[in-house]
Amino acid sequence: MNFNEEEFTMNQLLKHLLASSELNGRQEPCPNCGLTLRESLHIGKFGCSKCYSTFQAYLPRIVERVQAGNQKHVGKAPLKSxxxxxxxxxxxxxxxKLQELVELQDFEQAVHVRDEIKALKESEAE
Structure with missing residues (x-):
């Protein structure tokens, strides 16, 4: 199955996973919403929050496939964000840290931390 990167969507990937034999066998429905893993992969999303626990044994493989072999998503954010x-x-x-210093009555260090917080908040407002 060849996908053009520009046309490749999450739904296409999940449908491809649906066709794979390793995830195809799970037919037990979610006890809350009644969707099977196969149906969830077909529509591209789970039916309810209980689906995550119902199909948790399959989630690492699904995420790994979606994330090109990684189980941890490392997203991108605009530089400003x-x-x-x-x-x-x-x-x-x-x-x-400031709260801990106050509790320890280390007021001299607390003043430095307070000033650092103030400077960061002021730079945030700019």
Whole structure:
């Protein structure tokens, strides 16, 4: 089966998986919504949140195929978004550190951490 990369969709990939014999045998339906694994692969999505636990034994193989051999998705984000996310994460880490320093009554270090948080928040607003 040859796919043009521009025309390749998630639905096509799931239908290809549906045709593969290793995932084709599972016919037990989800006890909540009644969809089988085969039906879920055919429509390109699960019917409910219980499908994830019902078909959990098959999920690693499905994800691995969808992610070209990887079981962990490493997505891409625009550079500006990635910078914002990293800055927010750093602020959260520093706020936890500040709280610990206050509890330890290390006020001198707490002042430095507070100032760093303030500077990060100001750069976020720009």
């Amino acid at each position: 990635a910078e914002k996310i990293a800055r927010r994460k750093k602020i959260e880490e520093l706020e936890l």
